[in-house]
Amino acid sequence: MNTFTPQQTEASQNLSQSLAVIAGAGTGKTSVLVSRMLNIVEEYKSLEILLAITFTEKAALEMKERLKKSLPPQLALHVETAHIGTFHAFCLKTLKQFGHLIHLSPNAMQVLAEEAVFFLTQKIIKETFKQLILQKNKHAHFLAEKIGIKASTSLLTELLQNRWHAQTHLSKLKPDEEQYEVLHAAHQVFLLCEHELDVYYSTHACIDFQGLELKTLELFEQRPEVPQYFQNKMKHILVDEFQDTNDVQNLLIKHLYQPKKNKLFIVGDPRQSIYRFRGANVHCFTEMLHLIENTGGKSIVLQENFRSKKGILDFVNHCSQTLEDSLEKENVLQDKNTRGLKSHSQLEYDDDVLLLHYPVAEKETVDQKRTHEAYAMANYILSLVQKKQYLYSDIALLFQASTKTYLYQKIFKEHGVPFLANNISQDISENTAFHDILSLLKFAHDREDETALVALLRSPFIGLSDENIFSLSLQAPLKKSAFQNEKANEILSSITLLSKHCSASELLHALFFRTGYKIFSEIISNNGLGVSPLNTLISLISTFEKNHRASIKDCILFLEQNKERKKKNNSLDPYKKNAVHIMTVHSSKGLEYPVVILPELFRAPQAHTLSWCFSRQKGIAVKTKKSKNPLSPLEGNTAFTQLCDFEKEALQEESLRLLYVALTRAKQKLVFLVADESKTRKGSIWLPLIQKALLEVKSSVFKPNEENERELIFSEPEIQTFTRSNVEGKIHSQSHKKQTLSISQLETYVRCPQEYYLKYILKLPGTVLFAKKASHLPADIKGSIIHATLENLNTRDKKEIYTLLEKQCYAHHLLPSQNILFELHSTLTPFLNHPYFEQITEGKKEFSFIWDIDSAYLRGKVDWVKPLGDALEIVDFKTDRIESGTCAEHAKHYHLQMMCYALAIEEVSKQKVNQVSLFYFNTGELISTSLTEQMKQSTKTELRNIVDKINSFTYSCQGLSLPCESASCTCPYHINKLCSHDRSKKGNHDLSNTLRSSPAS
Structure with a gap:
């Protein structure tokens, strides 16, 4: 400007x-x-x-x-x-x-975090209320009798979180008011709790934001x-x-x-x-x-808006008429000419506001509807990017709440749409591990909690199937029959014993050690969305215990409240990666994006279910028991109903303001998603308003039909007949801690123990410092793109293949030039022309596994598991640049890898693997090997020997024939002169021999 x-x-x-x-x-x-x-x-x-x-x-x-x-x-x-x-x-x-003027020490200024304050407040309330009941305090007894202990503590929590408003309203109570007695009792207990909170702050020299x-x-x-x-x-x-x-x-x-x-x-x-x-x-x-x-x-x-196109502003002005009326009524806008926003640019617009329809079936759940939305969005976003109209980073999805964003992230992940969830997906409370640990702690605290028990039995801590659990429940009440299962009995008995003597963090560490859960969680991330936040969660619990001397029950409360509070989103910095932004509207405040998409228009506000109502503007009202019968229901009076209605109306007005903020983030294009269904979800505030405005403002509508369905809507993938076994990814209970090794680690060790030592023990970078210039794509990037493309490839159509390759280039943060796309397509061509391509839709691609071999866990990912008669075949794709005629010899280097794959797949699928094959893109050759039982047994013996050496910290290369003795060696540590084997040949000491006796080294 x-x-x-x-x-x-x-x-x-x-x-x-x-x-x-x-x-x-x-x-x-x-x-x-x-x-x-x-x-x-x-x-x-x-x-x-x-x-x-x-x-x-x-x-x-x-x-x-x-x-x-x-x-x-x-x-x-x-x-x-x-x-x-x-x-x-x-x-x-x-x-x-100036604090000394009111006897406030300048040292008493350590400001506590919101989460700590929230827990501290509740702990003080519960302890104070309990003591008052034991001391037969008449106000505490009366409050508990009239509204119940649970409602009393939740009301007091709300009052302490709004101390100024609470004191303002409660101090003005009049004896003739209908609910005077119960509110007066609440006031007296509130004052005692507030005093205890002040004492804590004074004693610990701290203060909260309020x-x-x-x-x-x-x-x-x-x-x-x-x-x-x-x-x-x-x-x-x-x-x-x-x-x-x-x-x-x-x-x-x-x-x-x-x-x-x-x-x-x-x-x-x-x-x-x-x-x-x-x-x-x-x-x-x-x-x-x-x-x-x-x-x-x-x-x-x-009024003059410098951000958005005229069509968007016209739409915003139609949607915000209720807000404008309110401002005019309150004499904030004193001239009708000051209503609404005016466009700085008067240029004609095209498709500024877009309505994207998606199909839904009858009687689908809300989450199923969200899945349909996600497919429609993924397709639309890909079309925008592929047409070179926008970058991924130009696009933002704005949600009213973050609770279900993981469903959208999962679909985006499947279709190669890069995204940044701006602390939503990273929220530990959205992770599977969070719920597993919460269930474990709940069972440890209360063995009668059957919901926690079922969740624990299904979790990787125990790993029973739904069929097993159902079968146990038929024999006797589950809390008894679960102990009849040998595996469940071992874990449940340990939890029962340890919970009597251990803190929450100590209990968790003991169970991690016994079950291997930590290894499992670090490898299998929630929905495939990134590294498991387990360590963050354990650190959070440990810190909380240390600061508050918290019991297991305290930790449960803390985790549950942390989850609820994380739904309220703080403002976030926009990331500067080429990825779609997924965030709440609250997080988007102050930001702007060329394209804004608003999903979940059907979301409705939650109904008021509490037995009390607190309004900062109007005061407090409660439901009370009309009789002395402790089982009698709580009933609200006219004051309660009126206050709830006031708060409901205030929340609806805020929802309209939230919509205004969401709409005004868009600079060039505003997109709404609406299901093709006859009914609008009851209670939705945004959708009727948007539908009405769409009728009055110029907009475009996309609605799928037979001709354009592929362009506009992603069809959901069919479930393969080849399914992963329920033992895939499951780590069996062990009484000792075992390493988790990748197949690549084993291959590296067999190739050169010294390279393994430098790469995986010392974790030295494996970058070649003096690499030759190459005109083609880096091998690792090319290989990753090719493998990701093969996962979704089912056609020879060049245009569709280019679309898949382009999508993966963007997913790898690579600008897909014509030269790059040509190189990638040329790499795929030999396979497209090979007879095996005819079977590309059969079996399972990118199949991940974790295999327990007693002395370690082996993990890996198989490119393609395909049917071979009554058995299976493993196919691995190689993008290595190999000269024609040398593939058979080169394939021998991958013998261990392919045998490991075969054995692992046999273990998890319970089907025989009769053949392994390597396909070389560079030459178009397929090298296949038929497997015998002798080969499999020999490999198992070899694996045990390799793992035993790794576990005994044996990294010496003496007496071995190594690749670095060849002129064609590509080992980065040899090229960079970091390998101690090279130095030892010149008379220097082999460093790894000195260190191998100490795992800490």
Whole structure:
């Protein structure tokens, strides 16, 4: 943006008045804010007279960077110490400077993390409430009698999380109110719990974020000279994203603002207030705007959008009419001409707003519908990228919540669509290991928890099939019959015994050692989406235990609450990889993308199920027992119903604001996914609004038919008749810890123990430092692309093959030029012309396994397992550059690998493998070997010998015939002169002989 609009100019240059700026999405809010700050600094020649408050630390850092670049050097030096930061940073600094005035030690300022505060709050409530019951405290007894212990503790948790609002409402109770007695009892117990929390903070010299604000407010109210100090010093106060402030922050600004002494500048957009769950009150903006206008200031509306195309803005304006009506009603928008967003560019548009239909069958579940959506999206995204219209990184999927994004990620993974889940998929609570461990801990805590028992029996800790579990349940109650299974009895008995003496982390480590679960989890990641977060999870539990002396029950509570709280997403930095962005709308705040896709339009808000209702604006109401019978149900009165209705309406309004934020992230294309079905899911807020707007605004509709179905919708893959055995990937219980070795590791050891030592023990890089230049693709990249393409290849059609290759190039972060695509297609051609290609759809490709050979676990992946009469054949594809006529000799190098594959597949599939074959793309030759039982037994003996040597740390090469003695050696350690075998031949000591006795080496 080179020049400002008249409204932007006034907002940045009018320093004589306080201003409230209503800045619509994409209207250059940040530029205006920084420009105003620069004008202030230019006028006063100082940064000391300025206080700028941002919503996030990231925003504060960006603001400082902009100022540094624009200010003269002598002023830029002072930016880091300027009063620019978040509310919490301002409060912390203020309390350290003036906290002694309210007897607050400056050392008592260790700010606790939100998760720690949440758990601490609940622990204090439960312990305090328990003690009050034991001491026969009348208020605690009355509260428990009227609403129950569980409802009491959850209500008190909510009140302590909103201490200022709770005290404000509860202190105004009147004896004639219908629920006075029960709310008065809640108030008294709340005060006792709050006292215990304050004692903990005082004893441990710490504070939470809520406490920072409340103590600062207390300081301002009790010692008016402190806000007067700031009023005199800060000539200009600027607050960004004011629509996201809470009531206490609003009061703090009122204390700092004195119209006769300083100027206040707030900027934000009430239509983008989406943090109500964190305490934000959209009405704070309206209240402060009117205060500014009533004290000589004015409001300015920024409407001109510099981000989105006209068609998108037309659509946004239709969808946001309810929000605009609300702002006009509250006198925020005082002129009808200031409603909505206006396009900076008046260019004609084409397909700015797109409706993408996808088929669903009758009576499908919501998750099945999500799967259909994911296929449709994957296909559409691939078509955009393949047509060179957009990069993957230009595209963002914005979800209302993160709970089901893993379903979409799985489909994207299958179809080669690269994605970044922006901390969603990385969330440990979405991982299988999280649920396995939670089930184990729940059973350890409560042996009567049958749900936890079933989950534990099915988990890799024990590994029973559903059929086994069902069979056990027929014999007797499962909590008894499970112990009749030998394997289950061993693990369950261990858990029962250990849980009496061990902490949660100690119990888990013991079970990992006994079952091999940790090895399993590190190899098999959830949905194939990356490295298992097991270590992160164990570290989290261990740290939590250490800091809070937590029991197993405490850890269960902590994990469950951590999972729930992770659903609330923090703002995230956009990644700079060429991959589709998958995130929540909350995470996308402040970001923009050329293409925005909105899935899950059918999502409906959750119904209120609690027996109490708390509203920061209106107060508290509860359901109570109408009789003294402890089994009588809880019933709500009129006040409860009205308060629930108010909160429901407030949440619906926030959902509309969330939609506004989602729509305004799009720059060039806005895509909606809608199922071809007659019914709209009841309760959906977004879908009816979007469908209505689509009828009124120019948009395009994609609906699959027989001709274009391949182009628009991915057909879901058929299930192969060759299925993986239920023992695949399962690690059997062992009483000792075993290594997990890949087939590649075994091959490396057989080729050269010294190379194995350098690569896998010392973990030295295997990059050739003085490699010759090559005009073709790197062998490892080419091999990876070819193998990934073969996994989905079922046609000889050149155009479709090019599409598959292009997709894999992007997945490997490689720009698919015509030369690269030609080289890759040329590599595939010999196989396309080979008779084996006719069977390409048979069997299973990219088959992963883990095989227990007693002394170790072997893992690997077979390129192709195909039927061969009544038996199986293993086919491995080789992209090695081999001269014609030498393949048979070269194939001998892979004898161990192929035999291992054969034995492993026999073990996990329970079918004979009669033949192994190597296909060389370079020559088009197929080298096949028929297998005999003698060959298999010989290989098993050889494997045991190799593993025994590895386990005994034998890495010496003395007396062996090695590849490095050949002029054609390609070992990177030999080429880079890192191999100690080369040095030992010159008389130097063999380092590995010295170290081999110590595994720590």
